[in-house]
Amino acid sequence: MTVLITRATSRLHRHGRLALLQAALLAAAGTATAAAQTPAVPVAPPPSQINAAVGTGSKFQPPPESAIPNNDFGKMVRLGRDIMVDTPKYAKAYVGNSLSCVNCHTDGGRMAGSAPMWAAYVSYPAYRAKNKKVNTFEERLQGCFMYSENGKAPPLGSEPLVALESYAYWLSTGLPVDEKTPGRGYPALAKAAQAPDYVRGQKVYAQSCAICHGADGQGQYVEGKTVFPPLWGDKSFNWGAGMGSIKSAAEFIHANMPYGQSYSLTPQQAWDVAYFMDAQERPQDPRWTGTVAGTRAKYHDSKFSLYGTKVNGKLLGDTGAPKAR
Amino acid sequence: MIRSNPLHQFLRRLAASVAVLAASAALPVLAATAADPASCAACHGANGMGNAAAGYPRLAGLPKAYIEAQLKAFADGQRNNALMSAMAKPLNPADISHLAAYYSGLHLGEAPLAKAPPAEQAALGDALVHQGDWSKGIPACIRCHGPGLEGVGTAFPPLLGQPAAYIEAQIKAWKEGTRRGDPQALMQTVALRMTDAQTQAAAAWLAAQPVPGPKAAAPVKKAP
Numbered sequence: 001m002t003v004l005i006t007r008a009t010s011r012l013h014r015h016g017r018l019a020l021l022q023a024a025l026l027a028a029a030g031t032a033t034a035a036a037q038t039p040a041v042p043v044a045p046p047p048s049q050i051n052a053a054v055g056t057g058s059k060f061q062p063p064p065e066s067a068i069p070n071n072d073f074g075k076m077v078r079l080g081r082d083i084m085v086d087t088p089k090y091a092k093a094y095v096g097n098s099l100s101c102v103n104c105h106t107d108g109g110r111m112a113g114s115a116p117m118w119a120a121y122v123s124y125p126a127y128r129a130k131n132k133k134v135n136t137f138e139e140r141l142q143g144c145f146m147y148s149e150n151g152k153a154p155p156l157g158s159e160p161l162v163a164l165e166s167y168a169y170w171l172s173t174g175l176p177v178d179e180k181t182p183g184r185g186y187p188a189l190a191k192a193a194q195a196p197d198y199v200r201g202q203k204v205y206a207q208s209c210a211i212c213h214g215a216d217g218q219g220q221y222v223e224g225k226t227v228f229p230p231l232w233g234d235k236s237f238n239w240g241a242g243m244g245s246i247k248s249a250a251e252f253i254h255a256n257m258p259y260g261q262s263y264s265l266t267p268q269q270a271w272d273v274a275y276f277m278d279a280q281e282r283p284q285d286p287r288w289t290g291t292v293a294g295t296r297a298k299y300h301d302s303k304f305s306l307y308g309t310k311v312n313g314k315l316l317g318d319t320g321a322p323k324a325r
Numbered sequence: 326m327i328r329s330n331p332l333h334q335f336l337r338r339l340a341a342s343v344a345v346l347a348a349s350a351a352l353p354v355l356a357a358t359a360a361d362p363a364s365c366a367a368c369h370g371a372n373g374m375g376n377a378a379a380g381y382p383r384l385a386g387l388p389k390a391y392i393e394a395q396l397k398a399f400a401d402g403q404r405n406n407a408l409m410s411a412m413a414k415p416l417n418p419a420d421i422s423h424l425a426a427y428y429s430g431l432h433l434g435e436a437p438l439a440k441a442p443p444a445e446q447a448a449l450g451d452a453l454v455h456q457g458d459w460s461k462g463i464p465a466c467i468r469c470h471g472p473g474l475e476g477v478g479t480a481f482p483p484l485l486g487q488p489a490a491y492i493e494a495q496i497k498a499w500k501e502g503t504r505r506g507d508p509q510a511l512m513q514t515v516a517l518r519m520t521d522a523q524t525q526a527a528a529a530w531l532a533a534q535p536v537p538g539p540k541a542a543a544p545v546k547k548a549p
Contacts, residue, residue: 044502044510044513045509045510045511045513045514045517046509046510046514048462048514049462050461050462050518051459051460051461051462061460065456106459107456107457107459108456110459111459207509208509211480211508211509211511212469220477220478222471222472222473222475222476222477223473223475225471225472227468227469227471227472227477228469228477258509258511259464259468259469259511260462260463260464260511260514260515261509261511261514262462
């Protein structure tokens, strides 16, 4: 990995040296005994990047929310923003889990390297191998509801899709149509030096993810509202979601997790923890063909999908037909 | 638990005042009194609501495990505060558990601690709390502390009902490395990126919000 030293990280490094010096002085004075009894505490945060944009080369800045026009179009843009941030509330009829768009599109779809909506908007219509046809932007949005939200597709032209399209269009103000827009999707990640591994991933998960997402991966809620999203199980994305690809998950994690500490994990850690997350059971792929083997052959024939493979002696995806919604 | 006998109360308060006076010396003979909530009341208020003017934080309704972790952090130096370190060092695990249980079980008030800051500062604070400033790597407060800032689980405390001066002092302490022990340095990472103006705006906005009642403060672990 290319280590990008920004002003912020060098400040963190300086801070770390200062704290080390302080610790040494304390130890020399014989007052560090209490600290020595406790588990090692990092003296400074792990070096991380200020913004995921540094990993993407993106220079584009979407307009600030204060610039949303005060007219009927602006209302639709605001609804799109609201759907992004609290999908179960604002697009309830089409959501089958507790996730919101913002969980994978940091900063409400504004942030480069976190699948920003502006870069997506200028990349469609496009051919997608996922359904083997040219998809409009609205059709692409339908996919998020079917898989990532484990719900059902809002009809073309329906308000949620018009709102999200309006928001994405408005965010992309000034950006040329270009499917290779820097910042699109998640930044490419160096290949794993070692094959991604469940046990190593489990360790990364416990150290770096469990504090928010829970030791059981089921996230945390306040009064029924998701704060930290569940990463597997019935309330998470289904087997058809992009995040079920170890590659996509590793790229997303590396650039965006732990929250606020972008690029602090090594690429190997990102690959390992993505493998661990994607080796857990989750709702059935809605494209289910009737058998696990058949569904794998048709939709998951990739080294980046663990669907239909055995992990720890258990066949992933062997949960029967998708639940009716 | 807390007996209401006036004589007991008087004796306890007396002992507490002595303990506070003696705290810097941390005399072992007085150590047991530090485990009494009355010792804390001198600064944190009889109902655990803190002291806004002095910048002493609210303890009422904070998660038990969070209070325990803070007392341990004061004792072992991860949080560096002369008075609190002296108060926390004599405590044994049972004392810590008792105090934490007591304060986590207290109800919260409803009125804001402070008046709303000037419009421009309020707008900046509101934006930081709800959207963050990702151009500087600062996530929104609500993303970890809950949509109503009521706290999440045991690691992410409620942010309402805390004096602006206390919040400001904490951000500063993280920046200077005198407060550590936050999980994975998540908050320290954010604090290091906050300017003084941002810190003041967020703290002023937070302190001007009404404090949620006990029901709103109870975190729900599982989805409904």
